[in-house]
Amino acid sequence: MFSPEMKKGSVELMVLALIEDEARHGYEIGKLIESRSDGQIQFNVSSLYPVLYRMEEKGWIKGRWVERPGERRRCHYALTAEGRRVLARERRTWEAFQIAVNQVVGLSNA
């Protein structure tokens, strides 16, 4: 399991990446993070929901109520234009950070 500090530093990037192609609701986002990380990373509502709230306040994502046939209505989050820019920037930062850390700890590039 990864430390809370490592998770905290990457949650925004993960959320933005997960809704890049498709709008999703909060529960779905949390489950996707868990499944795609093979259970290594888990966020509960207490951790994830404030993040979604903050990202929406900053204008990176926008929540919209969607009602599908046979389902109750849910709040789906999608990227805004600003969110796409932030995602691109955060991806580059993550890459550069990875390389720098690898060099310090002595790991070669894959």
Add this chain to the structure above:
Amino acid sequence: MRDWKALVREHLDLTAFDEGRQERIVEELACQFEDVHADALAEGASPEEAERRALALIPDWEHLSSSLATSHRRAASERLLERSADRLVARRGVWSLLANLAIDLRFTLRSIRRAPTFWAVTVPILALGIGAATTIFSVADGVLLRRLPYTAADRLVSFLDPAFSVPAFEDWREHTTSYDLLAGEWQKRVDYVAGETPEQLRTGLVTPGFFDLFDARPAAGRLFLPDDFDGAPHRAVLSHGAWQRLFGGDASVIGKTIELDGETVEVVGALASGFVSPQGLAGDENDVWVALDPRWEEIQRPGFMVLAVYGRLRDGVSPIAAQKEMDQLTRRLAEERPEIHRNRRGEPRTIQVVPLQSALVGATANTVRLLLGAVMLLMLIACANVAHVFLARGTVRYHELAVRSALGAGGRRLATQLLTESVAVALTAGFFGALLAFAGVGAFRALNPGDIPLVERVSVDLRALAFAVALSLLTGVIFGLAPAWQAAHARGTALRDNRRSGGTRDRAMLHNTLVVTEIALSLVLLTGAGLLFHSFVRLRTVAPGFDVERLAAVELGGGAQYTDDQRRELVARLLERVEAIPSVEHAALAWTVPFQWVGPIRMGWLCEEFRVDGNEHRVQTMIQPVTEDYFATLGARLRGSVWNRAGDRGVVPAVVSESFARELFPSSDAIGRTFQGLEEDENGPLTVRIVGVVSGLHHWGLDQGSEPTVYVPWERFGAPMPLMSLLVRTSGEPAWVLDDLRNAVWAEAPRMPLPNVFTVADRLRELLVAPRFYTTLLSVFAAVAMALAAAGTYGATLYSVERRRHELGIRAAMGAERASILGLMMRRSGTLTLLGVILGTIGSLLTTRTLTRLLFEVTPIDVTTFGVAMVLMALVAIAATLSPALRASKIDPMEVLRTE
């Protein structure tokens, strides 16, 4: 099924949010509970189990409430900041710059937190340099730059030589057109007795217009009116200080009379406290001013040269134009009135018209400029030292810069960021430096050797603070340039190439250049300090020509009211009374005694023309009337004898100095020889017989040499003048008899002021104060400079060792001995040191001539001093490199190879 919305509303504190937001949060969270519950049921869990799983979604409601509230607050402030920054950047121009500056400052604050040691090293070094520079600037500003506190100060001039005759002054007033006002001042000390203790007041006898020149205002009464100047001096204006001290600031003294030198004058006014005369600016303010009528018959003699002359140029007239007019005028007046306008040699007098500030400061300006130059050198060395540290830090930060470049930061942006950081370091140092300057100026004023005029104006004011800020900005840019250049060339691609650092060869060259510069500049300071030290040692070892210890002296004022015979009687009684004091071994009287007045100005009787066997000799000679016990009292080296009493009326017995004897009798013993000179009686020029020769007597100061002097009997030649100084040799500590001496004088002359009572040893110590002060100051600068240069050399060598670690490791692996690696590093340091010493020596040769005025019997290119300074600097620099060089020789080749 449970009402999830009710559950959320019950447990979650949403008071921070508006109603609409509250509803949304409640509904979203309720959705999540429902989804978890539904998933659990779908997996086959029981309703109780499904509810338990759903409730486990939010184990800590308080934590969620607080997280949401915090996110709400942060989001609002971040939005505000981002919009502001966006707006600033979007507006471009200065707003964009301000936005970037704000970001850079935030970055700088972060760097302080991450590297406190870096700041702890650089800020004190710079603060020391900026503090010293601001202190000396304050001195230079107060003494040289700041305008004198008078209206139209730049048009005020003074005439040099220091004093002129009144007829000459009147001629200039009548014939010159360059001035709208010319005034004269005769400064003297007059006796004033009121109450128990007689004292002497510094008095300025001034011609009409003096107070107008210098913006005087009365605090009580009035200033001089035209009628006040008629006839003998009889009207006085008190200084504010004297008014307070002598009369308690009582306005009723206006209109009353006081006695000055036995003459009655009426006090017509007292000056306001803000007034300061030119003499006051030089630290010698008058206590009282007396109106002087230029037509007063007592002061019409051309040889009576007592007037200092000041003037205010007309608007549009330059000092050069005024000088030209004066040159033409003096040539013309020398033809028309030669008795007034020609000197003893028959040549027209040369008068220099000099701006008043220059006249007041005089030769001290060079000393102040010298100090300014020295402290600027120190500042440059400090900058070089800090640049070393910045460059070294640049290596560590290379990765950070490369990452930022990878993230899109341009080279110029990075360079600006680093320059902001270096300027922030410099400004922080500037703040502490300004605080140090307050202490520095206080110390300077307290320790002032007394030869710097206008020192009361020295203070850390807004101009000095502005200088500190400007210097800080400049130094921040200077030592920030190298790292900024480095940052501008940082590349993100360096990360992929796994390059540890870029441009190392360039950085090494920069380090080396800084080392050579530091050594060169330090050597210049060290050489200057060495010259001053050498000169000081020479001065201290000058033999004054007499026994300085156990000598006390008393200057007797108030002799003017005695007749010649009264003076002789007084002196005879006084000497008898003084010799009766138990600890007094010898006593004598002279016009002036050694070290009573020091410096190049001579007070007394000057003769130039002598005849020996019909041949004329011109030797500028002081004539000193002394009593017969003078040489025994002094403990001087006397060959021959002294006269007994006044000797033969026809032939004057005299003791002469060795320097005088050599001039008149270069090839024979002067004792027993005669010459004509001094003055004439009814039989023609006097004949003087030499009965004794005294050698090596330094009367006017240790640095004034032993000048041609003729000592004659006081009873015959000294009594007609009111100059009298008592000299006493004691068996014990001379300070203990000073009160006895005062009492002895007052027993014979109760109202006699005694303005100057001292021990000769104390006076000698005072003579050494100024040379000691400058030597110490420059030595401190030099010591600090050497320490900084040593630190810089050490750091640069260490950097070189780290940079070449791989190469040195390979050498060691290939069999190189430790000694040869040590030799390699030391040869590198030796080359840099040699280069620095050569450049420093050239710099010293070019600059040490500025010290000439301060040197005694040492030339500005004294070989010994230069040699010692060069060797010392080289040793310090080499010693500083020893430790890192030893470290290099101990590099483990296996460790280096393993790391690679």
